[in-house]
Amino acid sequence: MNEHDVIKGVLESVVDLDIDGVSEQVRAALKAGADPRAVLNGGLGAGMRIVGERFQAGEYFLTELLLAGEVMKAGLVPLEPLLTKTDIQGKGTVVLATVKGDIHDLGKNLVGMMLRSSGFEVIDLGSNVASQRIVEAVRQHRAKIVGLSMLLTPMVVSLRSTIEDLARAGLRDQVKVIIGGACTTPGLAKEMGCDGHGEDAMAAVLLCEKFV
Ligand code: B1M
Secondary structure (H helix, E strand, C coil): CCHHHHHHHHHHHHHCCCCCCHHHHHHHHHHCCCCHHHHHHHHHHHHHHHHHHHHHCCCCCHHHHHHHHHHHHHHHHHHHHHHCCCCCCCCCEEEEEEECCCCCCHHHHHHHHHHHHCCCEEEECCCCECHHHHHHHHHHHCCCEEEEECCCHHHHHHHHHHHHHHHHCCCHHHCEEEEECCCCCHHHHHHCCCCEEECCHHHHHHHHHHHC
């Protein structure tokens, strides 16, 4: 089997919500020589997008979304050690959170994992995080970067209030704010006065490296 076929196998196991088979498919893809990032983006990530489309089309329901999250976590197990190999340290502190009202955390966790493996210290505040907690964490940890994840379009209000609260606290000039997540775009980042948008976890790392 070529790289395309093995990655397709990973994608299909996500779409089929095959929680028992997904990590085996990932291992098979890696064994066949597929690049770990291609397995992540073209396999697991692309599969999750299709699950989302099926949910939107009324073919999958909330139960399937929940299960898809667990499938993704299971698929990440064999990938994680390959994505996080590093011996670099000390690039600075990033405060990371999914905005208030949004509990999606898989993408944020991936961003955190890749940032840590690139030498950043990551203060992960979790998901559904109130803006004041973000402000406090920036102050407490003297963070240079705030990374905000958002997958729900209506939560743009939380994004806006986080940025406003950082400004009110006099911290906005001291931190770079980057955003990412399925419903975000470079245009939204600009509109909200952010410093950057990460299309995926790797792009987030490259942006943070640019800022330090
Ligand atoms: Co929900 N969900 N969900 N969901 N869910 C979406 C996001 C949706 C697009 C599905 C759809 O309708 N097509 C839709 C949002 C529509 C919108 O507003 N635009 C949606 C909805 C509507 C909902 C609920 C409202 C459903 C309901 O209750 N009726 C509900 C909301 C709950 C809430 O948050 N308050 C809900 C719930 C859930 C679950 C809890 C069941 C589960 C999440 C489990 C979890 O996260 N632990 C879930 C899932 C699994 C999805 C989909 C299918 C997959 C999301 C995911 O984990 N993808 C999703 C469909 C989709 O995204 N198209 C969907 C894999 C992950 C690795 O990708 O997070 O995009 P992602 O991260 C990427 C990049 O975006 C980027 O890097 C990652 C890859 O490298 N990235 C960043 C992410 N954050 C970044 C930050 C950065 C930089 C890059 O810098 C800081």
